[in-house]
Amino acid sequence: MNFPILSSLILLPTIGALFIFFVRSSSGKYQASKYLSLFISIANFILSIYLWYVFDKNSIDFQFVENREWLLGFVNYKVGIDGISILFIILTTFITPICIILVNATIKKRLKDFLIAILLMETFMIGVFCSLDLVVFYLFFEAGLIPMFLIIGIWGGERRVYSAFKFFLYTLLGSVLMLIAIISIYWLTGTTDVEKLYEIGIDAKYQNLLWLAFFSSFAVKTPMWPVHTWLPDAHVEAPTAGSVLLAAILLKMAGYGFIRFSLGLFPLASDYFVPLIYFLSLVAIIYTSLVALMQEDMKKLIAYSSVAHMGFVTLGIFTMTQQGIEGSIFQMISHGLISAALFLSVGVVYERHHTRLINKYGGLVQIMPKYAIVFMVFTLGAIGLPGTSGFVGEFLILIGTFKKSFLVATIASLGVILGAAYMLWLYKRIIFGEIINNELKSMIDLKKFEILILFSLVIPIIFFGLYPEPLINSMEVSVGNLLDMFNTSIKTNLAYKN
Amino acid sequence: MENLDLLLPEIFTSMVIMLFLMIGVFKKKSSSLIYNLTTISLVVLLAIVYNLNSVSETSLFNESYKIDNLSNFMKIILVASGIFVMLTSSKYLQISKINKIEYPILVLSAILGMMVMISSNDLIVFYMGLELQSLALYVLASFNRDNLLSTESGLKYFILSALSSGLLLYGCSLVYGFAETTNFNEILINSSKTEYGLSFGIVFILVGLAFKISAVPFHMWAPDVFQGSPTSVTIFFAILPKIAALTVFIRFLYVPFANMSDQWQMIIIFLSIASMIFGAVAAIGQNNLKRLVAYSSIGHMGYALAGLSVGTNTGIQSSITYMTIYLVMNLAFFSCLFMLRRNEIYYEKIEDLSGLSKNHPILAFSLLVILFSLAGIPPLAGFFAKFYIFMAVVEQSMYFLAVVGLLSTVVAAFYYLRIIKVIYFDPEKEMYEKNHHIGLKLTLILSTIFIIGYFIYPSGLTEIISKINII
Numbered sequence: 009m010n011f012p013i014l015s016s017l018i019l020l021p022t023i024g025a026l027f028i029f030f031v032r033s034s035s036g037k038y039q040a041s042k043y044l045s046l047f048i049s050i051a052n053f054i055l056s057i058y059l060w061y062v063f064d065k066n067s068i069d070f071q072f073v074e075n076r077e078w079l080l081g082f083v084n085y086k087v088g089i090d091g092i093s094i095l096f097i098i099l100t101t102f103i104t105p106i107c108i109i110l111v112n113a114t115i116k117k118r119l120k121d122f123l124i125a126i127l128l129m130e131t132f133m134i135g136v137f138c139s140l141d142l143v144v145f146y147l148f149f150e151a152g153l154i155p156m157f158l159i160i161g162i163w164g165g166e167r168r169v170y171s172a173f174k175f176f177l178y179t180l181l182g183s184v185l186m187l188i189a190i191i192s193i194y195w196l197t198g199t200t201d202v203e204k205l206y207e208i209g210i211d212a213k214y215q216n217l218l219w220l221a222f223f224s225s226f227a228v229k230t231p232m233w234p235v236h237t238w239l240p241d242a243h244v245e246a247p248t249a250g251s252v253l254l255a256a257i258l259l260k261m262a263g264y265g266f267i268r269f270s271l272g273l274f275p276l277a278s279d280y281f282v283p284l285i286y287f288l289s290l291v292a293i294i295y296t297s298l299v300a301l302m303q304e305d306m307k308k309l310i311a312y313s314s315v316a317h318m319g320f321v322t323l324g325i326f327t328m329t330q331q332g333i334e335g336s337i338f339q340m341i342s343h344g345l346i347s348a349a350l351f352l353s354v355g356v357v358y359e360r361h362h363t364r365l366i367n368k369y370g371g372l373v374q375i376m377p378k379y380a381i382v383f384m385v386f387t388l389g390a391i392g393l394p395g396t397s398g399f400v401g402e403f404l405i406l407i408g409t410f411k412k413s414f415l416v417a418t419i420a421s422l423g424v425i426l427g428a429a430y431m432l433w434l435y436k437r438i439i440f441g442e443i444i445n446n447e448l449k450s451m452i453d454l455k456k457f458e459i460l461i462l463f464s465l466v467i468p469i470i471f472f473g474l475y476p477e478p479l480i481n482s483m484e485v486s487v488g489n490l491l492d493m494f495n496t497s498i499k500t501n502l503a504y505k506n
Numbered sequence: 507m508e509n510l511d512l513l514l515p516e517i518f519t520s521m522v523i524m525l526f527l528m529i530g531v532f533k534k535k536s537s538s539l540i541y542n543l544t545t546i547s548l549v550v551l552l553a554i555v556y557n558l559n560s561v562s563e564t565s566l567f568n569e570s571y572k573i574d575n576l577s578n579f580m581k582i583i584l585v586a587s588g589i590f591v592m593l594t595s596s597k598y599l600q601i602s603k604i605n606k607i608e609y610p611i612l613v614l615s616a617i618l619g620m621m622v623m624i625s626s627n628d629l630i631v632f633y634m635g636l637e638l639q640s641l642a643l644y645v646l647a648s649f650n651r652d653n654l655l656s657t658e659s660g661l662k663y664f665i666l667s668a669l670s671s672g673l674l675l676y677g678c679s680l681v682y683g684f685a686e687t688t689n690f691n692e693i694l695i696n697s698s699k700t701e702y703g704l705s706f707g708i709v710f711i712l713v714g715l716a717f718k719i720s721a722v723p724f725h726m727w728a729p730d731v732f733q734g735s736p737t738s739v740t741i742f743f744a745i746l747p748k749i750a751a752l753t754v755f756i757r758f759l760y761v762p763f764a765n766m767s768d769q770w771q772m773i774i775i776f777l778s779i780a781s782m783i784f785g786a787v788a789a790i791g792q793n794n795l796k797r798l799v800a801y802s803s804i805g806h807m808g809y810a811l812a813g814l815s816v817g818t819n820t821g822i823q824s825s826i827t828y829m830t831i832y833l834v835m836n837l838a839f840f841s842c843l844f845m846l847r848r849n850e851i852y853y854e855k856i857e858d859l860s861g862l863s864k865n866h867p868i869l870a871f872s873l874l875v876i877l878f879s880l881a882g883i884p885p886l887a888g889f890f891a892k893f894y895i896f897m898a899v900v901e902q903s904m905y906f907l908a909v910v911g912l913l914s915t916v917v918a919a920f921y922y923l924r925i926i927k928v929i930y931f932d933p934e935k936e937m938y939e940k941n942h943h944i945g946l947k948l949t950l951i952l953s954t955i956f957i958i959g960y961f962i963y964p965s966g967l968t969e970i971i972s973k974i975n976i977i
Contacts, residue, residue: 079890079964082897121863143893147884147961154878157923161931169931173923180883180919184912187893191900191908 014072014087017055017097018135021104021127024048028124038119045123046108049130053101056094063094065482068489070140070203079143083200087138091486092337095479096137096257096264099344102468103256104130106348106461107249114248114355115163122163122249125155129253136261142190142200142269149225149261150183156250156258164245171238171245178238182228189221193273205273206493212276212501219277222270229262232322233292236315243311244364248355251307255314255347260340263321267333271325272490275497278326285326286416292319293423300430306354306364309434310347313390316423317343323420324405328494332408333487338479339401342389342472346398349386349465353379356458357438360451366434371443376453380439382462387435389469391428396473512566512573515555515581516625519618522547523611530607537607541599544610545592548617552585569691570628575974577625579826580753584624587745587833588617590953593945594841595738601850602736604650612649613742616642620750627761629678629688632754636674636718639750640667646742647735659734666727670717677710681762693762705769711758712773718751721811722780725804732800737852740796741840744803745833752829755814756822760976767817774815779910781808786917790924795843795854798921799836802880805918806832812911813895816902823971824894830967831891831960838876838953844946845869847939856925861934870929872954879957881922882915887960894968 028041063071073088089097107126115122132155135148153176161172194200197208210218228235239259243251271278293316300312317339324336356379357372358364373380389396392403402424409417443449454462472479510517526540533539555578563574592613599605615638622635644667648660682688684703685696697704713724720728732740763770785805792798810832813825845866846853863870879888892915899908960967 077965079968081968118864121867147889150884150889154883157926158930161927169927172931173920173927176923177916177920181913181916184916185909188896188900188905188908188912191893191896192905194897195901 012074013055013059014089014138015074017052017059017101018087018131018138020048020052020055021130021134025124025127025131028120028127031120041120041123042108042111045127046105048127049101049105049108052130052134053098053105056098056101059089060094060098060482063089063091063482065091066485068485073140082194083141083143085144086141086201086203087135087144088140088203089138091483092267092490093137093264094482095337095341096260097134099260099341100130100133100137100257103252103344103348106352106464107252109457109461110249110252110352110355112457114359118162122159125159126249126253129155129159133257133261137264140202142193142202142205145202145265145269146183146187146190149265150180152258152261153179156254159250159253160242160246163247163250166245167241168245171241174238175242178228178235182225182235185221186225189218193218202268202272209497210273215274215277216280219270219274219281222265222274223281226262226265226270227288229265230259230318230322231262231315232288232319233295233315236292236296239315240308240311243314243351244305244307248351248358251351251355252348255310255351256344259314259318260344263318263325263336263340266322266325267337267490271328271333271494275494276501278494279328279498282326282328285322286413289319289323289326290416290419290423292316293323293420294426297423297426297430301426301433304365304367306357306366306434306438307351308364309366309430310350310354313427313430314343314347316427317347317390319423320402320405320420323416324401324408327405327408327412328491329408329411330484330487330491331404331411333491334480334483335401335404335406335408337483337487338397338472338476339405341479342397342401342469345465345469346386346389346396349462349469350390352458352461352465353383353386356454356462357451361448366437368445369438369448370441370445371439371448372451373439374443375449375451378454378459382454382466383435383439385466385469387431389473390431392424394473395470397469397471397476399473400476509566512558512561512564513571515551515558515585516618516621518547518551518554519614519621523614523618526607526611526614530611537605537609538596538600540607541592541596541605541610544614545589545596547614548585548589548592551617552582552589555581555585565627567631569689570631571625572627573625576753576756576826576976579970579974580624580749581621583830583833584617584620584746584749587749587837588613590837590949591738591742591745593943594741594837594844594949596945597943598736598738598844598852601847601852602650602738604736606649608645609649612642612646616646616742617746620746623750624753626754627690627757629682629690632757633675633678635750636754637671639747640671643667643743643747646739647731649739650736653734653736655734656736659731662734663727663731667717670714670724673710673717674714677707677712677714680704680707680710683707685762690757690762694764697762697765704763704766708763708766708770709773712770712777715751715755715758716777719748719755719807719810720800720804721777721807722784722804725781725784728804729797729800732803733794733797737796737840737843737854740799741836744799744836744840748803748807749829749833752810752814752825755811756825756976759814760822764977771815771817774811775904775907778808778811778815779907781805781811782911782914783808783917786914786921789918789921792921793856795856795859795925798856798925799839802918802921803832803836805914806880808914809892809895809911812907813898815907816898816904818898818902819975819977820901821898822976823968823974824898826971826974827894827967828891830971831887834953834956835876835880835888837949838872838957839880841946841950841953842869842873842876845938845942845950848936849939853938856928858935859925859929860932862929864934865937866940872950873929874926875954875957877922877926881919883919885961887957890960890964 070088078085132152303309392398619639626632650656789801879886
């Protein structure tokens, strides 16, 4: 490994942010800093696509590994990717430019600071998905709180302060226990290097407690019922770009953490806690779907639907089957695209009508036909209609679940129906029917840059729905390897017990 | 004859103090001259102390005065923070009209006392240093004598500190009575022979020291003194005496009482947990920034004590690292406070920071970094400080302490976030003045860069501190 490609992926946005920070702010220069950040984020996207291209899909090892001495004697700075993390990196680098294009319309004040926050956020998110050391992971995982707190707090809606605090404190509270667990792992095994830990394994008697400590952090971040309440608040108050980042990528950090750390490091504990996860996931799927049905605020409805969709993800991960985990990863990617798209669509009408209440809208199809079409695609994607990427993920997850438990799978399938109910009802109320309000008539259809953004999301949603091979291909070997490790350690433990 | 060149820092300081007193007597209106000379002599002092770094461990005067890695490092950070304190507060003194010649001289004598404390290896030497430091601090706390709050804080500090000195002295006499010596090394040897008497001595000494670093439940003086004293004295209070007191803590626990760790460990753990929780909870309701810093420093001392309670070299080193990072963060925070000046008045309420990010983006950004660092959010320096502490604590399987500590960081995060909220989310107020003393700017820039950049090369500091092996 010669050129530190992963570190450059991580650092590039930060360097951009530094540039913007030191550019003197006069009104004319805003354009310059916007183009600079757009350029950097697109360069990062191209770099990550190149990474995907040179990435060896048939190898079970971590690739592009960089290992440097960092905290003396304790921790090394170690990054590397496998078939799972590469997908999340591409999702991140794909969503960030969209958020940056979006600032034009949505951010009215302190544009420069916003761009810096978004770019720093990208650094931290890519860092989370690359890091192969627990402490480095924790560092990136937590550091992301700072820019997100500011994004919600400065550019948010009316109750932004409350939401920002809730977001920050909930997540921090969840994560501090993970920090203790990480330090304990260091003293138990003498390393925090994930690859080495995969080899050594962690003593069975400590696994349950450590698993719970990690779970407390990931459950808040996923978010799982009953600690999901920060999410609707944060989503509703965040500016559109913030909601998009939050839904598309931040939530995925936890799902990724479950796969990489909970399954990988604590296989026995993961096996032990399967019923708990099933229970919480099912509650999330059914209960939050019902809650979503009753929402009057569009963003809140989508936020609750995110909780339900993440319920599918956790369910799939803990089926411990090839299909289940692949489905979960696929679902995370696809939910990243679809939820981003839905928040963008809400942003479009909010921009024009300045309300998110569903009953203030109606009959938009007559005024904004293009919007109606695009929104339809996203709605169908969220429902999981065959032909959209949402379908593949849910389908795989349900197959995986059926293998393990018929009852759980049946209940989870009910969630799919409920999902169709609240999404279609939302669509019906907003797009069809009478034009209930004369002010609505003054709304204009999609502008050019909105078409650009939304179509860039429509394409992957439909493409991966029809042809999921590229994604499945790149994760298949890594997921298989993870499951092999998992099954071996379960077997050896059984043999040891007997 | 002992080799006196090892005592050069102390000798130099005392000579300088006397010289400046003479200048003050014979030359009229020499206050700013002496102030600048003091800063320069502190720089010289730093060079002298740094020069002693190469000296291997030695003891002077029948082993009552010790020069080792611990004392050298602590003296270096003591003198260095002394320099920065002087740099930040020069303008403040002029504007508050307390730039008298006694001020820098008192600062110097306090530093002299602290250096004696840091190196002491004998009860009497230690007490001498402590009293020299305390007497200088009493006067400094009430230096703004026309201000009611300042005189009140001076009196309060005097009474409570005298009480604690009394307890400390009583403890020392008990220890002397039962161990039959005042020398730390000999106390260690004799401690195995004696029985319960020595434990009483330990308790009294620890109580006295806890007063000095304002650990709960002996913290009552801190908020009032921090708020009432002139800000230039508050920054001094927040940093320098704590360095000295922490060193003395380390010496006491790990030299004379090293064999009695089962006696003192519970006390330290209690002090630590109580300080962490109280510091986090009590600061929530505060509106005055100086008062808030007092509570936050109580909490931070709790973390430093947690490292000490562990009883290992890693624990001690983590405490020292914590202290070093803490003092940089405090320097940075107070530099920001010194910048809140408008029409010759310094502002110190939280609401005075309202909307700072619009008028003073750079200052606001520094505050943002400092506050997140104080809250212990990665990747800032404050996170690493806590990380080392918890590394040491968890190594000894003291999970309860670790969990309490981490949960109180979450509570503490709330009040730091509250300040950030005011800075970034609230509407702006009038501008503050923008022309500041160059030393103040320099301090703020250097310390902010340290806080942000610490994660790039964290081993630099650890490497130096890892040379300090007491056990």
